[in-house]
Amino acid sequence: MSGTIAPVLGEATVQELRNAVRGSVLTPEDEGYDDARGVWNGAHSDVRPAIIVSCRGAADVILAVSFARSNDLEIAVRGGGHSVAGFSTTDGGIVIDLSPMNGVRVDPEGRRAVVGGGAVWAEVDHETQAFGLATTGGLVSTTGVAGFTLGGGIGWLMRKHGLACDNLVAADVVTADGRVVHASETENPELLWGLRGGGGNFGIVTSFEFTLHPVGPIVYGGPIFYPAEAAVKLLRVFRDWSAEAPDEVTGLLNLTSAPPLPVIPEEWHGKKVVAFLGLSSGAVEDGERLFAAFRTAAEPVADLLGPIPYVALQSLIDPLWPKGINAYFKSTNLARLDDALIEALAAIHLEAPGPQCEIHVHQMGGAIAGVGEGETAFGDRSMPFLLNAVTGWHERDHADAHEAWARAVVAAASDASSGRAYTNFFGEEIDAESAYGSETYRRLVALKADYDATNVFHRNQNIVPSS
Numbered sequence: 001m002s003g004t005i006a007p008v009l010g011e012a013t014v015q016e017l018r019n020a021v022r023g024s025v026l027t028p029e030d031e032g033y034d035d036a037r038g039v040w041n042g043a044h045s046d047v048r049p050a051i052i053v054s055c056r057g058a059a060d061v062i063l064a065v066s067f068a069r070s071n072d073l074e075i076a077v078r079g080g081g082h083s084v085a086g087f088s089t090t091d092g093g094i095v096i097d098l099s100p101m102n103g104v105r106v107d108p109e110g111r112r113a114v115v116g117g118g119a120v121w122a123e124v125d126h127e128t129q130a131f132g133l134a135t136t137g138g139l140v141s142t143t144g145v146a147g148f149t150l151g152g153g154i155g156w157l158m159r160k161h162g163l164a165c166d167n168l169v170a171a172d173v174v175t176a177d178g179r180v181v182h183a184s185e186t187e188n189p190e191l192l193w194g195l196r197g198g199g200g201n202f203g204i205v206t207s208f209e210f211t212l213h214p215v216g217p218i219v220y221g222g223p224i225f226y227p228a229e230a231a232v233k234l235l236r237v238f239r240d241w242s243a244e245a246p247d248e249v250t251g252l253l254n255l256t257s258a259p260p261l262p263v264i265p266e267e268w269h270g271k272k273v274v275a276f277l278g279l280s281s282g283a284v285e286d287g288e289r290l291f292a293a294f295r296t297a298a299e300p301v302a303d304l305l306g307p308i309p310y311v312a313l314q315s316l317i318d319p320l321w322p323k324g325i326n327a328y329f330k331s332t333n334l335a336r337l338d339d340a341l342i343e344a345l346a347a348i349h350l351e352a353p354g355p356q357c358e359i360h361v362h363q364m365g366g367a368i369a370g371v372g373e374g375e376t377a378f379g380d381r382s383m384p385f386l387l388n389a390v391t392g393w394h395e396r397d398h399a400d401a402h403e404a405w406a407r408a409v410v411a412a413a414s415d416a417s418s419g420r421a422y423t424n425f426f427g428e429e430i431d432a433e434s435a436y437g438s439e440t441y442r443r444l445v446a447l448k449a450d451y452d453a454t455n456v457f458h459r460n461q462n463i464v465p466s467s
């Protein structure tokens with residue numbers, strides 16, 4: 001299914017756009033505008049688009065792109081709205097919001113799901129788990145499928161079943177010139193390659209098709225919290241355990257502060273802690289053995305690791321990261337987790353300026369490393385760990401301290417960094433060439449020139465087209 005589609009809006013008025021689309025069209029004068037313009041990261045809450053088009057189907061998306069181009073409006077595409085850098089909104093431009101396009105259709109026999117371009121992971125997990133199936137989704141269930149998958153997609157199932165982008169088998173894309181293009185292994189395969197990690201650079205994905213796997217409904221997973229003093233010991237245990245762990249398990253070490261949850265003793269609330277979080281998608285009865293190293297590593301503050309419904313694990317930390325919190329992330333891929341870095345991370349954790357300053361060390365490898373470097377645009381497959389400095393704050397004037405701390409965390413890792421980075425974990429636009437590496441980057445630039453030569457879609461980790 002590829003072709004040129006009829007609906008085109010020339011120098012239309014907003015009223016003509018309203019008449020043309022099935023979804024809503026809001027401007028600053030309209031009721032509901034303020035709600036509609038809000039994105040997840042409150043740090044971008046001052047941004048005021050001229051128009052927000054909430055699309056109900058591919059035809060609305062085509063009309064919105066056509067209207068934007070005819071009226072010379074900057075386009076911001078919105079899936080789940082979780083871009084930490086604020087890419088899914090634009091001052092004075094047009095937001096093409098796909099959130100009404102959140103349908104999920106599961107084919108249990110074929111183990112496939114077709115997912116609308118505006119769905120969030122909670123919606124996908126809800127539908128797929130009805131059949132005991134799942135695909136790699138995010139650690140927070142309100143995250144959008146679109147931006148997550150197009151950037152790569154790191155989640156609990158990744159070491160067994162690959163990144164989200166590795167499970168993407170096909171997509172429908174509205175291009176800058178208003179065509180709908182199908183991308184699969186057999187149709188426009190280079191576009192599919194680019195959608196697997198190259199971000200929203202090549203067009204607006206209206207529909208994703210994913211491979212599904214048997215998962216749950218009960219898995220073995222969850223967090224164990226320890227005092228911050230155990231950080232060095234835990235990071236070493238985590239490093240050594242990661243080297244031996246089977247692909248069924250995925251782990252994350254988080255240097256953080258204890259959230260004020262009833263499951264954590266009250267005297268620990270707000271205190272600096274280390275949390276190990278993990279999931280085994282294998283047999284539940286094997287979980288105890290697979291995570292045994294973390295039961296003896298240090299005396300826990302709270303041990304919540306055990307059998308848990310997969311959907312519960314997928315939304316466990318949602319309340320800690322609500323829409324509207326101010327946030328900044330900065331990240332790098334690690335070539336190693338050596339003792340010098342471990343000592344540095346444990347020390348900088350203690351200097352965190354607020355309770356929602358987290359140092360995430362993600363265990364990579366497994367199925368991620370099983371995909372060849374050139375097979376997808378998510379080029380860096382070799383890193384054993386990925387470092388992400390995650391910060392959130394509520395008072396506006398706390399921004400500088402939080403951002404400076406996140407930068408310092410990543411700077412502390414410069415010797416152990418692979419030099420590459422995961423583009424979804426940034427609160428700002430980054431240098432795409434160094435993030436992807438020059439070989440992948442060159443291929444992305446050529447693909448961008450084929451599909452979006454004038455860079456219509458630039459509110460993203462941007463690949464600037466070759467001339």
Ligand SMILES: Cc1cc2nc3c(=O)[nH]c(=O)nc-3n(C[C@H](O)[C@H](O)[C@H](O)COP(=O)(O)OP(=O)(O)OC[C@H]3O[C@@H](n4cnc5c(N)ncnc54)[C@H](O)[C@@H]3O)c2cc1C
Nearest residue numbers: 079080081082083088117139144146147148154200205460
């Ligand atoms: C609380 C939180 C938790 C997170 N957890 C994880 C995690 O566990 N693992 C992980 O890998 N990442 C995680 N992330 C990062 C996340 O992957 C990115 O923020 C991602 O871009 C979010 O996708 P979205 O659709 O919600 O974002 P949006 O803000 O809607 O879009 C992000 C980017 O994708 C583009 N885009 C959106 N929809 C489309 C579309 N349909 N077609 C083409 N382009 C589109 C946008 O234009 C923008 O450039 C998290 C982020 C947050 C805020």
